[in-house]
Amino acid sequence: MSSSPPASRLELHAITKRYPGCLANDAIDLSIAPGEIHALLGENGAGKSTLMKIIYGVTQPDSGRIVWQGQAVQIKDPAQARDLGIGMVFQHFSLFETLSVAENIALALGTAAGTPRQLEPRIREVSARYGMQVDPQRLVHSLSIGERQRVEIIRCLMQDIRLLILDEPTSVLTPQEVDELFVTLKHLASEGCSILFISHKLGEVRALCDTATVLRGGRVSGQCIPNQCSDLQLARLMVGDAEGLEASYPKVQGGLTRLRVDDLSWNNSDPFGSSLSNLRLEVRSGEIVGIAGVAGNGQDALLALLSGEERLAYGERERITIDGGPVANLHPDARRRLGMAFVPAERLGHGAVPDMSLSDNALLASFHLGLIDYGLIRRKKVLKLANEIIRRFGVKTPDAQTPARSLSGGNLQKFILGREVMQEPKLLIAAHPTWGVDVGAAATIHRAMIALRDAGGAILVISEDLDELFQISDRIGALCSGQLSPLKATADTTVAEVGRWMAGQFDNPQAAA
Structure with a gap:
């Protein structure tokens, strides 16, 4: 049997x-x-x-x-x-x-x-x-x-x-x-x-x-x-709490140009990396521009050049400008002093030092906000800032002295983005802002970016999540093999069209930028 x-x-x-x-x-x-x-x-x-x-x-x-x-x-x-x-x-x-x-x-x-x-x-x-x-x-x-x-x-x-x-x-x-x-x-x-x-x-x-x-x-x-x-x-x-999870944000038109990338080419020395070819891009005050793309198509190179981790020669400094001023040869701290904030793709090791406390990680990117006086760290102000980030962005942590590595991915991402948004930057560049985070954390992050946009901030979001980009972006394009597609108003394109751009199926790159 x-x-x-x-x-x-x-x-x-x-x-x-x-x-x-x-x-x-x-x-x-x-x-x-x-x-x-x-x-x-x-x-x-x-x-x-x-x-x-x-x-x-x-x-x-x-x-x-x-x-x-x-x-x-x-x-x-x-x-x-x-x-x-x-x-x-x-x-x-x-x-x-x-x-x-x-x-x-x-x-x-x-x-x-x-x-x-x-x-x-x-x-x-x-x-x-x-x-x-x-x-x-x-x-x-x-x-x-x-x-x-x-x-x-x-x-x-x-x-x-x-x-x-x-x-x-x-x-x-x-x-x-x-x-x-x-x-x-x-x-x-x-x-x-x-x-x-x-x-x-x-x-x-x-x-x-x-x-x-x-x-x-x-x-x-x-x-x-x-x-x-x-x-x-x-x-x-x-x-549990579903507030904001189905938010639909109105699309807007930007104002004055904050960030301009003009005919930017860059040869990547990494044999497995992607070089950039003749990129042109504008991000205006009061708008969110979304750049889609499958990883490995030039996003890392573009982010490094925008943040200042990679710099161009003095003679090419005008390839990237912030409020009309050339910055392509400036270090990251100089760009931050001009009003730029940056959320990198890698949380631990790039966005935050794993073994340092949240308080010290808040200081690392906010040092220019009066937290250092004659070379001395103003610890009470740093702790106040860290606690305010934790409160405003709903970061689940025992306290501000907790090491960054002990937070879940979503909570660390909320802290990093909160740290940048709290600086009230003129220009925010965010890479994969909700990658791998839950719907509640994603909703918190999206609301913060929309509030910054509505206050006049210019925001560039580079993400592989098309649903996210269509939800929050006012204009959208895609990177493929180091080339940028046209940028279109999000309301005038479709997921299918952007998906084709992600696969390199676009003519006349950046014609609508």
Whole structure:
């Protein structure tokens, strides 16, 4: 007499994990069936990452049970997870850029799977079967971000995967690549593979996922069928207070030109970086200009040149001007004194020093606001500023003396953006301002930028999130291979058109700038 297969692929029973001063997972129950696409939702710090690390064997729970295909298991490390049939594609890819696709996959599978050359036919077969075409001989640095993600997924699928965990898989993809990824995931699910999908993009969750489990404060706050809920209902499950989550901001026309970039070209010495070619751009007072683009298309170079981390020669100083004054040869502190503020793409290490307190991190970018007197730090004023940032932007932290590294990504991002906005800058340049943050933190950040705009500030936002750019931008364009598309009023373009610009499909660059 044969036994029937288990109804669930994975079951978690009362999974609990504590860290000093933090209960990351509090008696969490979760069940995923074969062929199910299951969303895991929650605000930053809700416990999603810890739970994924437990399933994948990176972290061990303090208590609770894991049941895999009807059998209780203890997953001691990622190698055991992969042996069971659990694969994970992390938000930050783990590929060697100087190696080929086949070489990267061979490293993951081990010598028993064969040499890179022996693996090439299998890679082509798997990629063709799931509609993820990729050449196994291509070097990773020559691939687009979407193609790199395909390599990560193919690497999992070549290990007889039964559960695929995807952490924010669409955050760096064009709309067309998102559509292609969803076709692949639905194909996988139709063959019985279970998928655990982590995302802050609620519209995508509703379009793709069969069921959803929502975490809040380390506990399960609800479960639902996403396509039977609105984005607002899902957001309420995640953050409770839904104020501002469905805000629709009026589009405006800017005034006087604050930032002008005039025929800017720059040769990137990084062999894996993108150079810039003849960029022209204006950002005016009282407007937000959004620049879309898949990572690696010149955004880092443009940000470095605008912030002053990379500088042009004195003879080219007028390639970048602020209020008509040439700044392309000036250091970052000189540009800040002219009224520029800057939110970098990397929070820890670039936007904030990890081991320094929030108070000291507030000082680093605000030193010119009377916080230093004859070479002496005015500690009370610095602490007052840090506490005001924490209060105004709802930063969840014990106090201003807390090290930056101890904050969740969303809370640190709120602090960094708050630090810049509190300077009341004439010009704010923000890179990926809500990348990887929950809907509540994103709403706080958007409201702050709109308030700065309405007070006359000029804002340039560089982001890979088209939904965000269409929500807050007054004009929009896209970078591809170091070239800038036309800039159009957001109301006069579409997501599909900007998606084409992100893929380089535009004529007469910057004709509408």
